Amino acid sequence: LGMANDIKTLNIAVIPGDGIGKEVTPVAQQVLEKASEGVVNFNYTNFELGAERYLRDGAILPDDELEEIKKQDAILLGAVGDPRIKAGILERGLLLKLRFALDQYVNLRPTKLYKGVTSPLANPGDIDFVVVREGTEGLYCGAGGAVRVGTPNEVATEVSINTAYGVERVVRYAFELAMKRKKHVTLVHKKNVLVNAGDMWQRIVDKVGEEYPEVTHDYLHIDATTIFLVSNPSRFDVILTDNLFGDIITDEAGAVVGGVGYSASGCINATNEYPSMFEPIHGSAPDIAGKGIANPTAAVLSTAMLLRHFGYDEAAARIDAAVEADIEELGSTKRSTEQVGKDILARL
């Protein structure tokens, strides 16, 4: 009992969200609990946010709930999005609002081809890279507008806002990460067309790169990147890119390693001023929601990212190892969400 008091307790906001988010999140919590027994305790607060809540009382992310969430140490999120609700309302009002309000400027997305998973590529090679996606700027700011909507004279704009402050901090994060990996950073942008933002990104990468002489860096246009992800994905170590390009290539990357069902992500506030958020990169998958067949692996892997974020590397490694072994042995068998959870738990 005395011992137990020495164990730290982390407060976790749980937002299962919509569709399969509600099915995979409880499984992820079970795995997190078991893997961290005797190491760290968790105190969960559930937030009912997402489509059901919105349809019931019109609330998306009320201020008082956002304030409650800010007091937590981290967030576990399932998925957001529902076909009954117009595109953008929940995504911008809940998911992106969290990323922006909590200044989660690093959207970290590891991509790995696990043994036992069949890649759609004929010769995938060894795939193991991390995408460092900027999370609080670019075309995701919500800047822009429309006039004469619905008329033949309608004009709609979208504005990408990029700052040296916002770019430099995520660039530094990428170089630090590269130091712990294969020491290579690839900047992805479209600087031959988006010359203002692209030029700033390149200059900042060049400047910060000088402080990391051991790390090499190169540049690829976003269009060329989509080619290399298919033709030579092994060439990548750390991919550094903006909010929109990061969204696009992490989905392609997920496909290349056998489906986004294995891809976890962390929306990181690296200064720890606000809680970071951990989520699978897949969506709410309305087509399979409610059937108990969603693969909880990505959600489980996101709890390992949460543990690592707080320095519990061994507990995180236990989850990663259990998942790797599970995929290698059973990855190609059809299992229920619950069964995958049980199988992973049994290996811990």
Next chain:
Amino acid sequence: LGMANDIKTLNIAVIPGDGIGKEVTPVAQQVLEKASEGVVNFNYTNFELGAERYLRDGAILPDDELEEIKKQDAILLGAVGDPRIKAGILERGLLLKLRFALDQYVNLRPTKLYKGVTSPLANPGDIDFVVVREGTEGLYCGAGGAVRVGTPNEVATEVSINTAYGVERVVRYAFELAMKRKKHVTLVHKKNVLVNAGDMWQRIVDKVGEEYPEVTHDYLHIDATTIFLVSNPSRFDVILTDNLFGDIITDEAGAVVGGVGYSASGCINATNEYPSMFEPIHGSAPDIAGKGIANPTAAVLSTAMLLRHFGYDEAAARIDAAVEADIEELGSTKRSTEQVGKDILARL
């Protein structure tokens, strides 16, 4: 001799441009000549535009040359871009300036997996779709700017401008094209984040779609599209999208059908107010330029698109058939640019 006078002559501006553009364009012209013998004549005017010219006299696309180009019936372009010149200068000053000044609002990019080509996908299936990319709006307008450049307070913006006028005409083109194909249009956007532009695109597709009851249409986010291009590319018939998303997915699509070396494109002014432009989608490939090993197939296929644009469907079909036979028989053998040209010519 009297007969010859009945044959129409089309004036073609030839812009070989940079790198391998200079190597593949003459081959494409030879094939075009032979395939259209007795059907249509061509009168070529060469324009020396691109890196060499820029480095020599600073000119990118002088007004008087643009005026000359406007008087032509069509343009054959090789490739633009050179590593000695800062990214964006030639792309925006020459290639995009042509697309915008000549109001080439349909960027047409057929994607086909030819027999004899090895796809990087393990089970590519039957791939045959066309991307209809908007060519005169979106993030390619050059709107945006930067303040406090080079300081820690730098802010850089990029503005995407989208108009109902510009969107509706390309949407109509896509539905017309679908009528001649498998009658399915997929709108690709990111309407859950880019709500102003995305909502307008979707409304216009819905509205125009009502006029084409035989054509079905669906919607995919750009990120999901990059997954389907890898996991199920056969699902597509006509992909309709904006300027930036079209740039991105046509490169991924090119990779999936065995490399952009087989992908041609047309920058079409569908009202014929100004000349349309035909170009391979690959770039200037500085790494292999000057070696005589660039594959001219995409450039050759772009001449078939040119012929089809003017209604010379039979001559176009001759080129397509010669290329298909060439790829099926010799696609996997290493050949020089010249040799591929000879092999295709021999089949005409």
